[in-house]
Ligand SMILES: Nc1ncnc2c1ncn2[C@@H]1O[C@H](COP(=O)(O)OP(=O)(O)OP(=O)(O)O)[C@@H](O)[C@H]1O
C-alpha cells in the first residue's frame with residue numbers, strides 16, 4: 001500500500017516556483033532518502049505533506065487521506081521534524097514532550113511511559129528536566145526527533161534529522177531510524193550521501209523543484225562504490 | 239476539549255515561567271495600591287471637612303456627592319483607573335500569543351499537530367484570559383480591605399458610609415474582566431498578523447486607546463457618525479457598569495467584539511499567509 005501519494009504537486013511563493021508538478025509514491029514500510037541541492041524544494045514538499053501549508057496545485061495523500069480535505073486524519077499518521085526544531089524555549093524538555101503527547105492524543109495513562117520511551121531512543125533521558133533554551137544544538141535536534149516519535153506515528157517525515165549531531169549521535173540516530181523500517185515509513189532529507197547509503201532503500205532526488213530520480217538504491221548506484229555521489233552530481237549539474 | 243486545555247496550559251506555563259506575567263502582576267499591584275492610598279486620603283479629608291461644616295452632606299455640591307460612601311468614593315474610582323492600567327497591560331500580554339510562535343518557528347509544530355485552528359485560537363485565548371483574570375483579581379484585595387477596616391477611614395461613621403455595596407463592586411470587577419477579555423481578543427488578532435511581538439503590542443495598544451477615547455479623538459463628528467461613535471466607544475459602554483448600573487447592552491456589546499476578533503484570528507490562522 002502507498003503511504004504517500006503525490007500527484008502534480010506545485011507550490012509557488014508569489015512568482016517563484018519552489019516545486020513544479022511533483023509526482024511520486026512512497027510505499028509503506030520504506031525508508032526513503034529525499035535528496036537535492038540547497039533550494040531544490042525538499043522542505044517545501046515536506047511542509048505541504050505535513051499540512052503546514054497548502055499547495056498551489058496538485059494532490060497529496062497520506063495513508064489514503066487527502067492532506068487538504070482530511071487534514072486531521074492525515075496529521076494523525078505523521079511525526080514531523082521541521083527544518084528548525086520547534087522547541088518552546090520556556091518549557092522543560094519533559095514539559096514540552098508532554099505537551100506534544102497531549103496534542104497527539106496519547107492516552108493520559110501512557111504519556112509518562114511514552115516520554116520515557118522516546119527519550120531513551122534519542123538519548124535525552126539525562127536532559128529531561130532542563131529547559132529547552134539551555135540545550136546545545138545537537139540536543140535540540142534530538143528533542144526535535146523525540147517529539148516526532150511521540151505517539152508512534154506510522155509515517156515519519158524528518159527534515160535533515162542528523163543536522164548538528166556529533167558523529168556518535170549521528171550513527172545512533174541512523175540506527176534508530178533503521179530500526180523503524182518495516183513498521184514505519186520514513187522520509188528523510190539530508191545532504192550527507194553516506195547516511196543515505198547506510199539506511200535508505202529508495203532515493204528521491206529533486207532539483208529545481210522537479211524530480212530527477214526516483215529509484216531503489218541498488219538501481220541508482222548500479223552497485224558501484226561511488227555510484228550515489230556520481231549520480232547526484234550528474235543529475236543536479238544544470 | 240483536551241487539546242484546548244493542553245494549549246491553554248502551555249500558554250499559562252510560558253507566561254508564568256518567563257517574566258511576562260510577573261512584570262504585569264507587580265506593575266498592577268504597585269499602581270493600584272498607589273491609587274488606592276491616594277483615593278483613601280482624599281476620602282478621609284473630605285469626611286473630616288464635612289464634619290466641621292454645618293448641615294453636613296446637604297451643603298455639598300452634586301459633583302462631590304460620590305465621596306459620601308466608600309464604594310463610590312474609593313472603589314469605583316480605583317476601578318476606573320484600572321481600566322486605563324489594563325489598556326497598557328493587556329496588549330503587553332497578548333502580543334506574544336501568535337507572533338512569538340512564528341518567530342520561534344514553533345507554529346509549525348502546532349499547525350502540523352492533529353488539532354484544529356479553532357482549538358489553537360481558543361486554547362491560546364483561554365490561557366491568556368486566566369492570566370488576565372488573575373491580574374484583575376489583584377484589585378479585589380482593596381474592597382476586601384475596606385470591608386474589614388472601612389469604618390476607621392470615614393470620620394462620619396454612619397453604617398451606610400462605611401459598608402461596601404458589594405453588588406456595585408462586583409459589577410465594576412466584572413466590567414474590568416470583560417474589558418480585559420476584549421483587549422485580549424483584539425490583541426490575539428493583531429498578534430496573528432505579525433512576527434514581531436513589539437509591533438503587535440504597540441498596534442494593539444494604539445487600536446484600543448483610540449477605541450476607548452474615540453469621543454475625544456473626534457469631538458465634532460457630525461450625525462450619523464456621532465451616534466455611531468456614541469454606541470461603539472469603549473468608555474461610553476463602560477460608563478454604566480462602572481457606576482453600578484447593570485445593563486445587558488454593554489455585555490452584548492463586548493461579547494460581540496470578543497467573538498468578532500476571535501473569528502478574525504481564526505481566519506488569519508487558517509489563511510496561513512506567512513508561508
Ligand atoms: N517562505 C518562502 N518565501 C519565498 N520563497 C521561499 C520560501 N521558502 C522557500 N522558498 C524558496 O523555495 C525554494 C525551495 O526551498 P526549500 O526550502 O524547499 O529548499 P530545500 O530543498 O529544503 O533546501 P535546503 O537544502 O537548503 O534546505 C527555494 O528557491 C527557496 O528560495
Ligand SMILES: [Mg+2]
Pocket residue numbers: 042043044083159
Ligand atoms: Mg530544507
